[in-house]
Amino acid sequence: MDPQQQVEATIPQPTPPQVGGGGGDFTAIFTVLLFFIAIFSMVLVPSSTTLKNSVSIIHQVPEGHVGVYWRGGALLNIITDPGFHLKMPLLTHFEPIQVTLQTDLVRNIPCGTKGGVMINFEKIEVVNRLHKGFVYETLRDYGVQYDNTWIYDKIHHEINQFCSVHSLQQVYIDMFDQIDEKMKDALQSDCTRYAPGIEIISVRVTKPTIPESIRRNFEQMEEERTKVLISMERQRVAEKEAETQKKIALSEAEKNAQVSKIQMEQKLMEKDSARREEEIANEMYNARAKSLADASYYRAMKEAEANKLKLTPQYLELKFIEAITNNSKIFFGNKVPNMVFDQRLLGNFLLDITKEGNLES
Numbered sequence: 001m002d003p004q005q006q007v008e009a010t011i012p013q014p015t016p017p018q019v020g021g022g023g024g025d026f027t028a029i030f031t032v033l034l035f036f037i038a039i040f041s042m043v044l045v046p047s048s049t050t051l052k053n054s055v056s057i058i059h060q061v062p063e064g065h066v067g068v069y070w071r072g073g074a075l076l077n078i079i080t081d082p083g084f085h086l087k088m089p090l091l092t093h094f095e096p097i098q099v100t101l102q103t104d105l106v107r108n109i110p111c112g113t114k115g116g117v118m119i120n121f122e123k124i125e126v127v128n129r130l131h132k133g134f135v136y137e138t139l140r141d142y143g144v145q146y147d148n149t150w151i152y153d154k155i156h157h158e159i160n161q162f163c164s165v166h167s168l169q170q171v172y173i174d175m176f177d178q179i180d181e182k183m184k185d186a187l188q189s190d191c192t193r194y195a196p197g198i199e200i201i202s203v204r205v206t207k208p209t210i211p212e213s214i215r216r217n218f219e220q221m222e223e224e225r226t227k228v229l230i231s232m233e234r235q236r237v238a239e240k241e242a243e244t245q246k247k248i249a250l251s252e253a254e255k256n257a258q259v260s261k262i263q264m265e266q267k268l269m270e271k272d273s274a275r276r277e278e279e280i281a282n283e284m285y286n287a288r289a290k291s292l293a294d295a296s297y298y299r300a301m302k303e304a305e306a307n308k309l310k311l312t313p314q315y316l317e318l319k320f321i322e323a324i325t326n327n328s329k330i331f332f333g334n335k336v337p338n339m340v341f342d343q344r345l346l347g348n349f350l351l352d353i354t355k356e357g358n359l360e361s
Helices: 003-010 023-044 050-055 132-142 146-164 168-174 176-194 212-310 313-326 335-360
Strands: 058-061 065-071 074-080 083-086 092-098 102-112 118-130 198-205
Touching (some): 065 132, 102 146, 118 132, 118 168, 146 198
Antiparallel strands (some): 058 083, 065 074, 118 198
């Protein structure tokens, strides 16, 4: 039997009209009476009061909620979905229970730290949800205000436990970013064990309020720490600038070195090219001088061979006669006949030598 049928089963059904007699008039009166009661419960009774949930016949379950019913103070195992439903007035009490995400705000949570300093958490938000399948068991065990037990009271307990084992420095600064997760894990651990229908989504913890004198000390410490950080940052910036200047200088030096190297290589190439040109010119000059020397030697050899061929008595006598003829002056004396005779003797001697040479060849 579904929940709607169970609710309808709890409402008395009108007796069917009897044939004959006055039963029809009683049924009509009873129907009109129920109609006026429904109108009274919906219009005249304020919607925010608990009285309407008890005396109304028709009631509405809003979206994101489920309907839960009590009869005579006993929780019924009936869960209705959003929409309009019927119930027995006065005997059956109805409450809508939210099953979507909700945020419980816990305020003013005092706690003492390990060092004995009293601090106060002004606000802690707990985002949670009650699963629809566990609504009956959760309300049966902990009532409609189940979040008082497992959220409000539990947050107070866990915050005090956390503060009692940590110093003010840890709670206020060092471990403050961990409180959210620690509270969430602690709440979810106990809910999973004792109230599995409650799911803790997240916990948001605000900064606690601490004594004014201690707060000023923390502010001064933070100012000093900020100054130190600023000094360190300036030093880091100066180091970066010096490193940048060093890199720029190294880059410039490397560039100049590369330019000098290129220029030196260019000059060496020019010198090498000039040397090669000079070597080629020298080789050309040597070759030309050698060619000229060879030509002179060849000409001299040929002239010598030609002169050797010309050294005949007849040629010498001819040259002798030409030489005498070309002279404009001729001296006569005792030696002239001897000169002619000596010239003829020389021609004869050369002729003999030529003949000997021909015979030997």
